[in-house]
Amino acid sequence: MTKVYPGGVVANDCVSLAIYSGEVLGLLGENGAGKTTFVSILAGVLEPDSGVIRVKGRPVRFRLPRDALRNGIALVPQNPMLVDAFTVAENVMLAARLAGLRIGLGEARERVRELSERYGLLVDPDARVWGLSMGERQRAEIVKALAVDASVLLLDEPTAHLSPPEAEALLRLSRRLASEGRSVVLITHRLREVLGVADRIAVMRSGRLVGVVEASEASREKLLEMMFGERLAKQPLSEPRRSRAAAGGVVLEVKGLWVLGDHGEWSVKGVDLSIRAGEVVGIAGVAGNGQRELLEALVGIRRVARGTIRFAGIDVTGKGPGARGRLGMAVVPEQRLGWALVPSKDLVFNVALGFYSSPRGPYRGVVVDWGGARRIAEKIVETMKVKTPGLDAPVEAMSGGNMQRFIVGREVLKKPRLLLAMNPTSGLDYAAAKAVDKILVDVASAGAAVLVISEDLEELLNVADRILVMNKGRIVYEAERPFDVEKIAAAMVEEVEGT
Amino acid sequence: MKLRVKLVERAPTERGNPLLYGLAGLAVGIVVSVLLGGLTPAGVGGTASALMTVFGEPSRWLSALPYFTAIAASAAGLALAYRAGFITIGAEGQMVAGMIVAYWLLGRVGAGLAAGLFAAALAGVLLGALVAALRLYLLVNETLASLMLNYVVVSVLNYLVGGPWSAGGFTRTAPLPPDRTLGVATAATIVLATVLLVEAAYRFTRLGVAVDSVGLSRRAAETYGVGFHKTIMAAAAIGGALAGLGGGLYLVAVQQQLTSLNTFQSLGYGYMGILAAWLAGNVIAATLASSWLLGLLYLASTSLQISRVPWSFALAVQAIIVVFVVSAVTLSRYRIVLVRESQ
Numbered sequence: 001m002t003k004v005y006p007g008g009v010v011a012n013d014c015v016s017l018a019i020y021s022g023e024v025l026g027l028l029g030e031n032g033a034g035k036t037t038f039v040s041i042l043a044g045v046l047e048p049d050s051g052v053i054r055v056k057g058r059p060v061r062f063r064l065p066r067d068a069l070r071n072g073i074a075l076v077p078q079n080p081m082l083v084d085a086f087t088v089a090e091n092v093m094l095a096a097r098l099a100g101l102r103i104g105l106g107e108a109r110e111r112v113r114e115l116s117e118r119y120g121l122l123v124d125p126d127a128r129v130w131g132l133s134m135g136e137r138q139r140a141e142i143v144k145a146l147a148v149d150a151s152v153l154l155l156d157e158p159t160a161h162l163s164p165p166e167a168e169a170l171l172r173l174s175r176r177l178a179s180e181g182r183s184v185v186l187i188t189h190r191l192r193e194v195l196g197v198a199d200r201i202a203v204m205r206s207g208r209l210v211g212v213v214e215a216s217e218a219s220r221e222k223l224l225e226m227m228f229g230e231r232l233a234k235q236p237l238s239e240p241r242r243s244r245a246a247a248g249g250v251v252l253e254v255k256g257l258w259v260l261g262d263h264g265e266w267s268v269k270g271v272d273l274s275i276r277a278g279e280v281v282g283i284a285g286v287a288g289n290g291q292r293e294l295l296e297a298l299v300g301i302r303r304v305a306r307g308t309i310r311f312a313g314i315d316v317t318g319k320g321p322g323a324r325g326r327l328g329m330a331v332v333p334e335q336r337l338g339w340a341l342v343p344s345k346d347l348v349f350n351v352a353l354g355f356y357s358s359p360r361g362p363y364r365g366v367v368v369d370w371g372g373a374r375r376i377a378e379k380i381v382e383t384m385k386v387k388t389p390g391l392d393a394p395v396e397a398m399s400g401g402n403m404q405r406f407i408v409g410r411e412v413l414k415k416p417r418l419l420l421a422m423n424p425t426s427g428l429d430y431a432a433a434k435a436v437d438k439i440l441v442d443v444a445s446a447g448a449a450v451l452v453i454s455e456d457l458e459e460l461l462n463v464a465d466r467i468l469v470m471n472k473g474r475i476v477y478e479a480e481r482p483f484d485v486e487k488i489a490a491a492m493v494e495e496v497e498g499t
Numbered sequence: 500m501k502l503r504v505k506l507v508e509r510a511p512t513e514r515g516n517p518l519l520y521g522l523a524g525l526a527v528g529i530v531v532s533v534l535l536g537g538l539t540p541a542g543v544g545g546t547a548s549a550l551m552t553v554f555g556e557p558s559r560w561l562s563a564l565p566y567f568t569a570i571a572a573s574a575a576g577l578a579l580a581y582r583a584g585f586i587t588i589g590a591e592g593q594m595v596a597g598m599i600v601a602y603w604l605l606g607r608v609g610a611g612l613a614a615g616l617f618a619a620a621l622a623g624v625l626l627g628a629l630v631a632a633l634r635l636y637l638l639v640n641e642t643l644a645s646l647m648l649n650y651v652v653v654s655v656l657n658y659l660v661g662g663p664w665s666a667g668g669f670t671r672t673a674p675l676p677p678d679r680t681l682g683v684a685t686a687a688t689i690v691l692a693t694v695l696l697v698e699a700a701y702r703f704t705r706l707g708v709a710v711d712s713v714g715l716s717r718r719a720a721e722t723y724g725v726g727f728h729k730t731i732m733a734a735a736a737i738g739g740a741l742a743g744l745g746g747g748l749y750l751v752a753v754q755q756q757l758t759s760l761n762t763f764q765s766l767g768y769g770y771m772g773i774l775a776a777w778l779a780g781n782v783i784a785a786t787l788a789s790s791w792l793l794g795l796l797y798l799a800s801t802s803l804q805i806s807r808v809p810w811s812f813a814l815a816v817q818a819i820i821v822v823f824v825v826s827a828v829t830l831s832r833y834r835i836v837l838v839r840e841s842q
Contacts, residue, residue, distance in 0.1 A: 301721050322724030331722055342716040352708045357724030366704045 001051035003037050005397065009389055011037035012048070013207040019152060019185060024178045026194030026215065027187045029204035030227055030429035032387050032399040035187045036078065038204070039154040042185075043075035044068035069099035074150035078157040078187075078400060079335065080137035082129045088112055088140045089125035092147045099148040111147045119146070119173055131262040134334060134423075135162050135287025135455065142173075152183045157426075159193060164457045164489060166286060171197045191220050191430070203227055227429070248277030250310075251418050251449035252298070257307035259290075259297045267293035269473040270307070275418070275449040280440060282464030283453040283475075286492055290473035291453045292334060295422050298451070299331050300324050312417055325357030328417030332424045336403045343396035347377040347388060347406065350395055354410040376413060384409035384435075401428050408436050412443055419443050422453040437463045457488065506833040515831035517780070518788070524827025525792070528820035529554060535819070541808045549806040550816075553799040563794030565753040566768065568687045569594065571790035572745020573772030575694040576627075576738030578781040579701060583734040584714035589630050589645030590742040591769025592652040593623035595760070597746025599656055602672060602757050605679040605750075607664070612679060616689075616747045623743020624736045626652070631735035635728050641735075649769070650762055657759045670759035679751065686752035690745060691787065697737060698784040710734055742769060771797075778825060796820060 003012040011034045019025050029035045040046040042053065044062030052059050055071045062068045065075070074095075082091045093108040103111070112125035121139045129137060138158060145153050155174070159167035174184045174197055188194055194201050194215065201218050203210045203226040210226045254273040261267035267290040275281045285291050296302035298309065300321040309317045312327045321329075333339040341350050351373045355361030362372030377391050384405040388398050395403060408424060421440065425433035440463050444450045454460050460467050461483055469477040469491040477491035509515075529550055536546020553559055573590035580587050597619030604610040604618050626648060633639035657670070666673040701707040709730040712720035721727055749768070750757070760766060772786075775793050779785035800813035 299722055301718075320724070320726065321722055322726060325724040333719075333722055338716045339718050339722060342712050342719055344715060345711065349708070349711070353712045353719065353723050353725070355723075356705070356708060356712075363705065366706075368703060368705060368708060370703075 001038060001041055001048045001053075003034075003041060003046060003048050005389075009397075010207045012041070012051075014051075015204070015207075015209045017202055017209060017212070019183045021151070021183050022178055022181050023199040024174050024184045024186055024197055026198030026201040027185055027204065028191070028194060028201060028223060028227055030401075030431060032206075032402060033204040033227075033429075034207040035204055036156055036399070037207075039075060039156055039185060039187060042068065042073055042152075043154055044073075045075065066098040066100075069095070069148055069150070072149070072151035073154065074145035074148060074152070075154045076138070076141040076145055076156060076158060079337070080129075080134070080141045082137060082140060082144075084130040085128065087126050087128050088123055088132075088143065091129060091140065092125075092144050095144045096148050101148060108147070112143055115143050115146045119176070120169060121173075133288035133292060135166055138162065142170075146177075150182070152185070153177060154185045154187070156187045158186070159188065159190065162287065162455055165492065166455075167193070191223055194223075195220065205229060224430075248447065250274050251277050251312060252451070253308075253310040254298070255308050255310075257294070257297060257309065258305045259293045259302055260305055261290075261293055267473050268297060271470075271473075271475055273468065273475070275451055277417075277447050277449050278444055279466070280444045280450040280452060280464050282460035282467040283451065283470050284457055284460050284467055284488055284492055285453075285455070285470035287455050289470050291422065291470055293473075294470070295334070295420060295453055298420055299329070299333075322357040326359060328359070328414070330358075330411035330414045330416035330419045332407055332411050332419070332421035334422040334426075336400065336407060337396060340407045341395045341403060344394050346394055347381070347391045348373045350406070351377045351380070351410060354407075355414065358414045360414055376410075380406055380409035380413060401432050404428055404436070405432060408439060412439055415446075416443070416448050419448055419450045420453075421451070423455060424452060425454075425456065425459055433459070457485070457492075461485065501839070503838045505836045505838050507836050509832055509834055517785075517828045517831045520827040520831040521788075521824050524824040525554075525820060527827070528823030531823065532816045532819050535815075536808065536812070539808045539812050541803070541806045545806045546803065546808060549802045549808065550799055552802050553795055559798070560791075560795065563791060563798050564683045564687045565749070566771075566794035566797045567791050568683065568690050568752065569745050569749045569766070569768035570771045570775050570793050571694055571787055572690045572748065573742040573769045574775035574779065574786035574790050575697055575783050576623075576741035577772050578776040578779060578783050578786050579697060579710060580627075580734045580738040581776055581781045582701075582714045583710045583730055584717070585631065585634070585731050585734055586642050587627070587630055587645040587735065587738065588642055588770070588773055589626060589648055590738065590745075590772045591765050591767070592645065592649035593626045593739045593742035594746030594749065594766060594769045595649075595652045595656055596622040596626050597743030598750040598754070598757060599652070599659065600743075601747035601750050602664075602675070606672060606675050606756075612681065612751065615679070615751070616744060619747025619750075620740040620744040623739035623741070623746070625739070626743070627735040627737075627739020628732060631732050635731060649765060653760050653762050653765050656757060657762070660757050660759050664757065666756075672757040674756045675751065680755050681748070681752045683752045686748040689748060693741060693744060694783065694787055697741065700737075701783055706733065742772070774821065778821065778828075780828070792824065 001012045001015045004010050015038055027035050041048045044065040044067045047063060060071055089105060089109040089112050092112055093103060093105055096103045109125040112123060116123045121143055123139050123143050158170055162170060171193055174186055178184050186198060198215045200212055201215055202212045205227060252275045254271060257268055257271040258266060259268035271294060283291055293302055297304050300319060304317050308315060311324060316324050337343045342353060352362060352368055362369040362376060374391060381388060386402050386405045411419060425436050428436060437459060440450055440452060452463060467479045467483060467488060468475045469488055471492060479488055533543055533547040533550060537543040573594060577590050600622040601615040601619040605615040630641050630645045633644045634641040660672055661670045664672045709725045712725050713727055713730040717727055771793050775786050775789040778789035796817045800817055803813040803816060804810055
């Protein structure tokens with residue numbers, strides 16, 4: 001397979017790979033290595049410039065995803081691609097029709113229910129997609145692929161938005177699907193995952209396939225060397241070091257916060273929270289336990305039903321994101337495209353948007369200083385090592401990891417008083433994730449208050465000074481360093497009384 | 500071996516000049532229309548001569564100024580609203596409202612031209628803001644609401660010109676006093692300057708960032724402090740102001756009196772503004788070019804009609820030329836590649 005994007009980025013350079021039935025093939029590579037492009041070609045989302053796909057020895061040409069589906073190949077994308085206004089069952093029905101299966105809504109619901117039970121995926125067939133958390137959408141995508149009886153499942157960063165117990169369950173599911181004779185391609189940055197579950201591991205770097213190794217013969221060191229090559233020696237992958245400033249005054253204080261969810265149910269139930277300057281507070285929890293709604297209330301885009309939010313000594317409960325931004329709030333949202341970035345606009349525009357209400361923005365009153373915005377974009381690209389076809393290229397032309405670096409870089413450059421981040425390292429490779437974690441710690445060390453909401457417990461253990469566990473809308477556990485991981489994990493999954 | 504034609508999207512930096520592509524499309528559209536003219540009583544020769552009278556003689560291009568004035572004023576405002584994702588078709592009603600208010604002040608109250616035109620713009624602002632408020636606070640679909648308001652405004656006009664403002668028992672008003680009128684060139688210059696001013700506001704102020712982010716990614720816009728309500732209201736009001744001003748200028752420079760209108764067709768320039776905005780890809784300044792083109796097409800239809808070409812064919816010619824121009828502008832973003840495929 002060879003695929004060159006407009007602008008000359010060679011995403012796949014003569015990549016040849018065989019996938020066998022009954023195996024889990026791990027596909028590793030840092031951000032921008034070409035993994036997503038490769039599976040997008042296999043799934044008919046992209047057409048290659050050259051190369052051929054053979055299914056069971058027969059050459060095939062995929063022009064659309066439905067061609068791939070009809071050959072039993074289904075993609076579970078990193079950012080779920082479901083019709084927001086439809087229910088899960090309606091999405092399954094749509095996918096089934098694309099795959100050439102004529103099933104009605106009743107049958108689709110039944111399939112979702114049955115698959116959900118059989119594989120422990122916990123997906124409500126009648127839930128509308130727009131109301132689902134990222135983790136729930138991921139599971140819905142997997143159910144969709146299984147419902148059309150795909151024999152090859154391409155899982156693109158499937159655990160990126162999942163909590164540790166959910167990720168473990170998904171990895172077990174991958175093995176189970178392989179044992180049933182299916183092929184599972186597991187794209188991940190997490191070495192532990194591929195080493196734990198894959199039969200073989202393929203490694204890509206800069207659009208090329210570096211090699212394929214048997215998992216039994218692979219080691220962490222060997223895989224890191226294959227992924228990063230000679231750069232590994234120059235870029236030690238050390239844990240972020242805490243050089244924390246002494247905690248200062250309270251920057252954010254939340255009292256008795258109650259927030260309604262999309263369906264009119266209570267998503268946040270009486271949350272109390274306070275963060276001091278120089279402190280990183282982590283919120284752990286299984287996806288869909290009110291974390292998103294909490295973040296939205298803190299940002300100011302979701303109405304607070306009860307309780308107060310004080311930021312920088314001012315009651316901002318009834319104020320919008322603009323007022324909070326002017327007081328020094330920066331946000332790294334859960335999703336990149338559409339939530340943090342305008343996909344079809346270039347980097348310079350997205351700087352102007354990100355800084356719209358920041359006092360450090362490229363504005364002189366109402367006039368936009370586009371030169372200033374460009375200089376900020378250049379600085380972000382340079383300091384965050386963002387790979388982009390150019391500052392004038394649409395941000396959607398960048399890989400997911402590069403988008404995330406750009407977003408984090410932009411928010412940090414605001415020199416915020418408070419940084420709110422949700423799953424900030426989701427989809428990033430090991431080195432990039434460590435770099436982002438270090439930045440979060442550095443921001444706190446520089447005197448800001450940082451709140452990290454993440455489904456990646458490992459990340460929180462690395463960066464947070466305190467971890468609060470959110471379960472069914474409540475803060476059910478609070479821990480300080482040194483953390484008791486078992487207690488935190490238990491608080492994430494245990495039933496909460498009085499909900 | 501099979502050959503397949505494939506459209507490959509060009510990188511943003513490698514795209515063709517849409518203006519040159521549009522002009523090429525215009526030329527091809529005219530040629531195709533002339534050939535199809537062979538099917539009409541005017542024949543190929545008659546059709547060609549009628550079209551060339553308009554497109555082939557630069558001295559005639561200025562004859563499209565009255566249409567340009569009215570279309571451009573509505574198209575630029577619509578382009579701004581569409582960029583914000585606010586799909587209004589109310590420019591027609593706002594134009595007519597601008598005409599009514601301007602006539603009232605200039606023809607009946609005796610106010611000065613500046614006051615009349617300002618009031619015309621204000622009438623457009625109020626109508627635009629009303630549609631926006633219905634959408635924002637009562638969730639009424641702005642497309643339907645603005646369309647219905649168009650009918651309401653035209654009905655008000657028809658009531659006025661057939662009743663209290665009727666002159667000599669006809670369904671029209673008395674003409675404006677000569678000192679309350681303007682030359683077409685002056686009116687067109689005012690529209691040109693206003694559209695360029697809005698383009699500058701879009702390009703160089705927070706308005707552009709707000710409008711584009713709200714239209715393309717409302718969630719991202721709100722997260723970083725762009726007010727959704729404020730932006731929609733601003734886009735609707737500016738669009739209304741432009742259309743209302745366009746109506747006022749059309750009154751003082753072209754029509755100089757009010758006449759009754761067909762409720763459903765109305766004047767039609769506000770509706771043509773939708774097409775002009777679309778043709779311009781919602782680029783505000785580019786609506787000047789697309790409005791001129793539509794003005795010329797309108798003129799060409801009239802010229803065709805005089806050449807014994809049926810009116811239905813004259814309308815078809817407008818559509819044919821628009822299709823070719825749009826296709827050509829779209830093609831500027833793609834490369835045509837021939838792919839060899841092995842069987």
